[in-house]
Amino acid sequence: MSSLSERPPDPVVGRAVPHESARLHVTGHALYTDDLTPRTKDVLHAWPVQAPHAHARVLELRTGPALAVPGVVRVLTAADVPGVNDAGVKGDEPLFPQEVCFYGHAVCWVLGATQEAARRGAAAVEVDYEPLPSLVTLAEAVAADSFQGAQPTVERGDVRSALAGAARTFSGQTELAGQEHFYLETHASLASVEDDGRIFVQSSTQHPSETQEIVAHVLGLRSHEVTVQCLRMGGGFGGKEMQPHGYAAIAALGARLTGRPVRLRLNRTQDLTMTGKRHGFHADWRVGFDEEGRLQALEATLTSDGGWSLDLSEPVLARALCHVENNYWIPHVRVTGRIARTHKTSQTAFRGFGGPQGMLVIEDILGRCAPLLGIEPHELRRRNFYADGQSTPYGQVITQAGRVRAAWEQVSTEGELDRRRAEVARFNAEHEHVKRAVAVTPVKFGISFNLTAFNQGGALVHVYKDGSVLINHGGTEMGQGLHTKMLQVAATTLGVPPAAVRLAPTRTDKVPNTSATAASSSADLNGAAVKDACEQIRGRLAQVAAQRLGVPAPDVRFRDGVVGGLGTTETLPWDDLVHSAYFARVQLFAAGYYRTEGLHWDSRVMRGSPFKYFAHGVAATEVEVDGFTGAYRTRRVDIVHDVGDSLSPLVDVGQIEGAYVQGAGWLTLEDLRWDEGDGEHRGRLLTQSASTYKLPSFSEMPPVFHVKLLEHASEEGAVYGSKAVGEPPLMLALSVREALRQACAAFGPEGTSVDLASPATPEAVFWALQEARSAHGRAGEVTAGLGARPPGPDPHAPERRPESEAALSGLSEA
């Protein structure tokens, strides 16, 4: 085993400890960025002037009336920008736009002595707009040929002839919606100017280094003149990977121009209407199976709705293409991706980062085709699992196929799936208007940033003379427990009790050039860097201890604050050793570094081995659906998930539960709607608060929710044998969608293929089960449009949203 993966005896990693800030969280003592505002003197508040058009030209901006409002100090406009007027890294996101690109786009910002003054000032700004034609839906953008960014293809084999030679082929469309992050803490920045003009920005950001770069380029400064600190976030979920930069830059610009600290905190409606969300996707596909239901070929085009600017749309699309096969072996594949440009918020990273969208497509295909093939969905899935030695369509070799099979077996046995399926069948036979179903789906999720360069991490570890330890590392804490894990890693490596170690907030002047805390990789990257720094210090201390204990340095052992040696009973307290090391002039701090080896990726041809490893999991979900209303509930969930050898089991189980519920929210409840009409509010986000955007709450929690970590899963070559956990379990929620589909099918004759809209809201489920009821054929008897509506519109049916329309049409055997 490599020294990176190996654990010493009695390690602090692997202990089920609470989140390092849990006590502060629950007592209200934890400070978030905006909590600093009342502690800061002479703060100005920033408020945006949001455009009431989806697309328009700014003809004139009159700021004079705002300046007449009492308490207004300044209005920031494009003319104030000393550097580059752009909030992103692609050069397509003007910070102060001349062209409004979505409803709610901020055209300028007002600074006031109070928030109320800034708000009134913003209301007083006069803007003349020339409205322009807008593209609000994906379909409109496609029709207008409005695309942005690269259009990559993942390809292997010969799809055309494989489809031609397949025993059964099907084609269809899949449409899936985006998702609002709804982190509890909205976007927040607090900027101030230091004595020599340096800028200090406190920001709720997953990517402090990039926030620093953007602030610097907007202000025309170098990176060493800007420091960004992130105390912690009240959730990020990907929404703070790229989106905080512009807000931090506005606050920094205001501070620079007024000399006073500037605070910018979006209220909930501003956050919802201005910041990006998960990308919705549309997929067009053809798939071929052999006689036994084994996948032969997949041809698909994935179109994502990128919103008005590129942001992270390209890497999100790349990850979608790299996860479209999920855990299934498909010999011949050609999947092309493209990003539509629409007049909406700029869609961005969201837990899973395109992976969920890619996987939904294949799970949708299997769920729809299983009844037509006459194979149980769970059997169809299992039959198509990868085996070791096979490779993904982009060329990465599969080496841990056994883990998905093991998790699948464990979920099947411990979840008693055979017994419960029989029970469900009995229940369904006895109940005409209520149906149940159990579905099982696997997850295989690649860990590492697709872009190889991002796979590096840094740390700075200080040991003070009294033996206490302070860690800085490049990752940010957003509730996911990264700091808890880093503390456990440092305590393990140094052989000290956890109480001896503290974490300092993330700052760009401590660890430079960091990657975003994203791609679930932060414990891997920063953990290995923390371990590296601690090993350097431990190595030097071992020299000192060797002399005092009279043993060779390699024989010195550090454990729980006591330093001993092989072949001696003599020991030294850690604090004592550190103290004497200081007087022997031994360096007690170190910078650690790690880069993931063995990765390669060619984004031009979409080939390589971009991932260090895959994280795996399996979930079984049982639902019950009411035939009169489409209302449903989740009865039971069983999960076995692969986190390697867990660094922190309580944290990991929390991540798995949270991710599953967040995924279930995306797939069932959360329904983003924009005004797609031609009225004056065209393009406006209609779901702008928690009253119209339904999030999962305690009442939707599965009453039976079993989460187990896959055992004997130590990961070679990763820090202390662990695996990343943050995103992969979100996709376990695909099992709830598949269970709903199967329950809908149970309302129809055997062999009914159900096309279910996403999100599968009760309304969507109602329409899907109505379709199932009216289906009158068995698999194979109907060649096209199985599950199609009866001819002619039903005059009694309420109007359907176009998405559902598209999603409900279209599965046909070709």
Ligand code: MTE
């Ligand atoms: N968990 C909590 N509580 N809050 C969050 O914002 N973000 C998720 C996941 N888990 C998030 C979370 C996302 S999108 C990612 S990429 C990972 O955490 C990032 O942290 P990690 O790399 O330390 O896993």
Ligand code: MOS
């Ligand atoms: Mo997570 S979507 O990679 O921030």
